[in-house]
Structure formats: C-alpha cells, structure tokens
Amino acid sequence: MASVLLTNADIDHVAGLLSLREAQSFSLLATPGVHQVLRTSSAFDVLAEGVVERRKVELGASFDLVEGVSATIFPVPGKIALYLEAREEADTGALVTDRQGEQTIGVELRLGEARVLFxxxxxxxxxxLRERLAGADVVLFDGTLWRDDEMALAGVGAKTGRRMGHMSMSGAEGSMAALEGLDIGRRIYVHINNTNPVLIDGSPERVAANRAGWEIAEDGMEILL
Incomplete structure (x- = not known):
C-alpha cells in the first residue's frame, strides 16, 4: 500500500488507520482540516513520524496518489464528524456544516484518459457538483440511506440522513433523481449503511436502483476501465 487519502474525519473513515501502525510506510493524504483533527487525538500518534508521511493537500490541487494515478480533491456539501460536534449542538440536533470546505471532500481520479469520481x-x-460528475467514466457515490428517516424506522437511531450529512438515494431530492440524465459510464453506490434495504438482492429498493442505472458495491468488486 502506497497511499491513503482521507475524504473526511468520520470514525468509519479514519479508524482503520489504527490497524496500520506496525511500522508500515505509506503516505497519509488529507486536507489541513482533517490532519488537524488527527493531530488532536493522541491515538493516531501510533502512525509514527518518519514512517508515515503526512501530506497536506489543498482543494483544487492535482497530485499523484500513486504512480499512474493522479487525484484532485474538491469540496462537497457536508458537515463535520458527529463526534466533533459540541454537546449542545448534538443535543439540539443542529446541523453543523463544514464551512471551510475541508471536512467533506470528493476525489477525482485520473488513470490515463479515464476519469473516476469518488x-x-x-x-x-x-x-x-453535477457539472463535475457529467461525463465521468465511473461515479462512486454516497449510498448511506435509502430514505431520510430510515434509521428511526429501523429502531437503531433518531438521526435523519440529512442530520448526518447524507443525501438519500430515493425521493425527489435523492441522489438517483439528482443524477438522472447525466452522461455517466457507470454509477455505483458505496458507503451503504446496514439498514439500507438496497443491500438485499431482489428487494424493491434494489430493483428500483438497478432500473435507474445504479450498481450496488460489494466486497471484492473490481472495476475495469
């Protein structure tokens, strides 16, 4: 493994770094804002200096992720990680937006002539964002929830998708509707929550997503360009 590029500081995006502490050399790339979050937690000191190179990347700048793959990061609508919110904000349900544009980003990868958006x-x-996605060979997009109140309906949490900083797949304001008609080679949902019924093969939700031209990511999936 040569590089790790973080798109935000959410727990499910950064916790895996702690299993890479066995003096394994790689570059850790993130915006200055996300690097600051990691610096404030001593747990990430296990990524020893001199072994892990922490590289700051700026919004809009292109850089080599690994040999043959260039990347450009850009801000997308989002929010800071839930665990970074002040207690009073968490209790009131206020949406703490990412005002600086550094806490939630997208990545455009270029492999030769191919263009992949993550x-x-x-x-x-x-x-x-629609303009950037148009014409991409592959789009890997946020598929966290099928509907905004899914967590409450499943009895596993009170927060809505919007409160957590995620669009729903379905509905008039969902991602399927938002990207309908765009010239995209392959559109694939990733980052899917375990409450999302689209994960169930043959479910009405899976059928609807497939009919709309979407694939559902799965373990071991390979994408040929």
Whole structure:
C-alpha cells in the first residue's frame, strides 16, 4: 500500500488507520482540516513520524496518489464528524456544516484518459457538483440511506440522513433523481449503511436502483476501465 487519502474525519473513515501502525510506510493524504483533527487525538500518534508521511493537500490541487494515478480533491456539501460536534449542538440536533470546505471532500481520479469520481459522503447536490460528475467514466457515490428517516424506522437511531450529512438515494431530492440524465459510464453506490434495504438482492429498493442505472458495491468488486 502506497497511499491513503482521507475524504473526511468520520470514525468509519479514519479508524482503520489504527490497524496500520506496525511500522508500515505509506503516505497519509488529507486536507489541513482533517490532519488537524488527527493531530488532536493522541491515538493516531501510533502512525509514527518518519514512517508515515503526512501530506497536506489543498482543494483544487492535482497530485499523484500513486504512480499512474493522479487525484484532485474538491469540496462537497457536508458537515463535520458527529463526534466533533459540541454537546449542545448534538443535543439540539443542529446541523453543523463544514464551512471551510475541508471536512467533506470528493476525489477525482485520473488513470490515463479515464476519469473516476469518488464521493462517499454528500449532503446535497449542487449545480457545480453535477457539472463535475457529467461525463465521468465511473461515479462512486454516497449510498448511506435509502430514505431520510430510515434509521428511526429501523429502531437503531433518531438521526435523519440529512442530520448526518447524507443525501438519500430515493425521493425527489435523492441522489438517483439528482443524477438522472447525466452522461455517466457507470454509477455505483458505496458507503451503504446496514439498514439500507438496497443491500438485499431482489428487494424493491434494489430493483428500483438497478432500473435507474445504479450498481450496488460489494466486497471484492473490481472495476475495469
């Protein structure tokens, strides 16, 4: 493994770094804001200096992720990680947005002529984001929830998808509707929560997603360009 590029500081995005502490050399790339979050937690000191190179990458800048793969990061609508919110904000349910644009990003990868967009977290669709996604060979997009109140319906939490900074797949304001009609080679949902019925092969939700041209990511999936 040569590089790890973080798209945000959510627990499910950074916790895996702690299993890479056995003096394994790699580059850790993130925005200055996400690097600051890691610096404030002593747990991440196990990524020893001199072994793990911590590289700051700026929004809009292109850089080599690994040999033959260049990357550009860009801000997407989102929010800071839930565990970084102040207690009073968490209790009131206030949505703490990412005002600086460094806590939630998307990644555009270029492999030769191919263009791949990776956006595992997105709170809303914008005209600028639609324009960037148009013409991509592959789009890997936030598929956390099928519907906004899914967590409450499943009895596993009170927060809505919007409160957590995620668009729903379905509905008039969902990602399927937002990206309908765009010229995209393959569109694949990733970052899918275990409450999402789209994970069930043959479910009405899976059928609807497939009919709309979406694939559902799975372990071991390979994408040929």
């Amino acid at each position: 956006i595992p977290g997105c709170a809303a669709m914008t005209d600028a």
